Amino acid sequence: MQCTRCGSEGVIINRKYSGQLLCSDCFIETTRKKVMRDIRKYKLIERGDRVLVGLSGGKDSVMVIDILDELRERNIIELEAVTIDEGIGGYREDGVKIAGKICAERGIPHRVVSLKDYAGITLDEIMENPSRSACTYCGVFRRWILNREARKSQATKIATGHNLDDETQAIVMNYLEGNLENLTRIGPMTSSAGGRFIPKIKPLREIPEKEVALYVLARGLEVHLAGCPYASGSFRREIGDFLKQISVKRPTIMYSTLRGFDRIKEILRRDLQGSRKSGVCAECGEPASGKLCKACTFIDELKG
Numbered sequence: 001m002q003c004t005r006c007g008s009e010g011v012i013i014n015r016k017y018s019g020q021l022l023c024s025d026c027f028i029e030t031t032r033k034k035v036m037r038d039i040r041k042y043k044l045i046e047r048g049d050r051v052l053v054g055l056s057g058g059k060d061s062v063m064v065i066d067i068l069d070e071l072r073e074r075n076i077i078e079l080e081a082v083t084i085d086e087g088i089g090g091y092r093e094d095g096v097k098i099a100g101k102i103c104a105e106r107g108i109p110h111r112v113v114s115l116k117d118y119a120g121i122t123l124d125e126i127m128e129n130p131s132r133s134a135c136t137y138c139g140v141f142r143r144w145i146l147n148r149e150a151r152k153s154q155a156t157k158i159a160t161g162h163n164l165d166d167e168t169q170a171i172v173m174n175y176l177e178g179n180l181e182n183l184t185r186i187g188p189m190t191s192s193a194g195g196r197f198i199p200k201i202k203p204l205r206e207i208p209e210k211e212v213a214l215y216v217l218a219r220g221l222e223v224h225l226a227g228c229p230y231a232s233g234s235f236r237r238e239i240g241d242f243l244k245q246i247s248v249k250r251p252t253i254m255y256s257t258l259r260g261f262d263r264i265k266e267i268l269r270r271d272l273q274g275s276r277k278s279g280v281c282a283e284c285g286e287p288a289s290g291k292l293c294k295a296c297t298f299i300d301e302l303k304g
């Protein structure tokens with residue numbers, strides 16, 4: 001087998017959806033180009049942006065920071081990273097360590113903030129007596145903390161590591177659950193009414209999860225590989241397994257899910273815009289649709 005791009009031996013990937021066979025160097029280069037092209041196409045980043053990366057130390061966020069670092073080196077953006085410690089004993093420590101190392105090596109400002117400091121409780125403590133799934137708590141609290149951290153450091157964008165699999169999972173999940181409001185918030189860049197949400201960007205939205213894993217391997221980047229102990233059996237996981245399974249025979253299915261969704265999203269948004277309220281939380285000042293934001297609602301519940 002030869003690389004379809006440069007002809008060299010040592011092919012590391014057969015991209016079934018595009019028919020390319022690629023060597024390590026060509027794989028890295030085409031992947032970086034694809035991400036940069038999406039950044040331009042969707043105007044995710046502009047010159048002078050101060051970008052905050054939510055860096056867990058997992059493969060996705062490590063790849064994001066590795067790619068955005070090039071824009072920092074070219075003085076196009078400023079870059080900084082925050083790692084959120086949810087308080088998951090025996091799991092999060094490794095990710096925190098790896099995240100710190102990556103930033104130290106590159107001179108990227110980095111800080112670690114904990115759910116305990118923000119909400120007075122760890123995820124382990126929440127899960128002793130939960131009334132919701134760990135992923136629901138974690139998702140709400142992480143978004144809330146990231147937004148507050150971004151505001152603190154006057155970041156103009158928040159970059160997350162969501163990949164193609166994550167995005168198609170979210171689309172299919174929300175379809176199946178009938179959550180049309182949630183669907184309107186899915187996309188390469190999300191910003192919310194009122195301007196109090198720092199725009200969130202997903203530079204890896206079109207990169208399959210498998211290729212994210214291969215990218216960090218090919219680049220020799222250290223990542224935290226363990227899966228979250230609370231993720232098993234989640235609805236998201238079931239949908240993810242289903243999508244992976246049908247992708248074997250239909251390699252373009254995740255892309256067509258994404259493209260189809262992107263076409264109807266604007267229509268959905270126009271139709272639903274009137275029903276979306278936006279205000280600020282009486283407790284923390286973050287965006288909220290009711291009196292309190294979701295995070296503060298959860299905190300009240302957990303205290304009560």
Ligand SMILES: [Zn+2]
Nearest residue numbers: 003006023026
């Ligand atoms: Zn090649």
Ligand SMILES: [Zn+2]
Nearest residue numbers: 281284293296
């Ligand atoms: Zn709040």
